[in-house]
Amino acid sequence: MLDAEPAPRQLVAYECARKHRVEVPFSVEAEVPDTWECPRCSNEALRVGHVQPQRPDEKPVRTHWDMLLERRSVDELQELLDERLDLLRKGDIGPGFLHAYEKPAARTRKGRATTG
Numbered sequence: 001m002l003d004a005e006p007a008p009r010q011l012v013a014y015e016c017a018r019k020h021r022v023e024v025p026f027s028v029e030a031e032v033p034d035t036w037e038c039p040r041c042s043n044e045a046l047r048v049g050h051v052q053p054q055r056p057d058e059k060p061v062r063t064h065w066d067m068l069l070e071r072r073s074v075d076e077l078q079e080l081l082d083e084r085l086d087l088l089r090k091g092d093i094g095p096g097f098l099h100a101y102e103k104p105a106a107r108t109r110k111g112r113a114t115t116g
C-alpha cells in the first residue's frame with residue numbers, strides 16, 4: 001500500500017446559536033458541510049463566514065390558490081363550490097350527513113395485543 005501524502009487540511013469554523021465556536025479540520029478535497037453539530041450543546045452550528053447561496057431566480061412562493069388555479073379556472077371552481085354548497089344545504093354532505101350515520105360498532109384494534 002502506498003503511503004500517500006496526507007491531503008492538505010483546512011480549518012472550518014462553525015458557530016451555533018449559543019455562540020459556541022468549533023473549528024473542524026477538513027481535507028481541502030472534502031466537501032465542507034454548511035452545518036455542523038455543536039459539540040457543546042448539540043445544536044446546529046452554521047459555517048462561519050459562509051453565505052447561504054441566494055437563488056434570485058427562485059420562483060415566488062406558490063400558494064395553494066395558485067396551484068388550484070393551475071388546474072381549474074375560477075368558473076369551474078365556482079361551479080364546484082355551488083355544487084358542494086347545494087349538497088351541503090340538502091344535508092348530503094357535511095355535519096348533517098355525518099350525524100345521519102349510525103356510529104359503527106367499536107372496532108377491535110388490530111395489531112399487537114399487549115399481554116402483561
Ligand SMILES: [Zn+2]
Nearest residue numbers: 016020038041
Ligand atoms: Zn453550542
